[in-house]
């Protein structure tokens with residue numbers, strides 16, 4: 001088990017993760033309020049992606065699902081910005097995190113022999129436009145990723161229990177992902 005985590009941590013770093021940590025899954029704190037942030041639709045994806053609310057699933061069922069896992073590999077990606085108004089830089093950093101997560105997902109599916117759940121940033125990002133927007137079934141279920149917030153995860157507390165900073169200084173933007181395992 002230790003070897004598997006060592007290999008996965010190295011793989012995540014090689015793909016661009018700034019920090020990686022393994023924690024007991026019961027340290028993950030959840031609250032339906034974080035799902036309310038999705039419903040506020042500040043990202044514009046509410047109801048427009050199979051992996052976003054409300055389609056991703058009922059919040060209490062998803063929070064209960066998290067409790068079925070024993071360990072979590074938590075990773076963060078720190079993007080650099082030109083300044084605090086660099087919105088293009090923020091979007092590019094989000095895309096970079098999404099690319100990291102989907103490449104990592106391919107690595108996980110090829111190398112992890114146990115049940116796992118991989119969560120990342122919102123909006124899935126595997127397809128340029130989610131098939132949901134054309135009322136068609138998901139075209140890449142093997143790559144589809146839901147967000148930590150969709151599962152009600154308190155991401156700032158996740159950072160703390162993973163010994164990571166939630167905010168990494170001026171002119172940076174930080175995104176988190178987590179892979180939960182049943183061992």
Ligand code: SF4
Nearest residue numbers: 124127130131138139
């Ligand atoms: S894989 Fe594509 S179709 Fe499926 S949820 Fe993600 S973006 Fe939507």
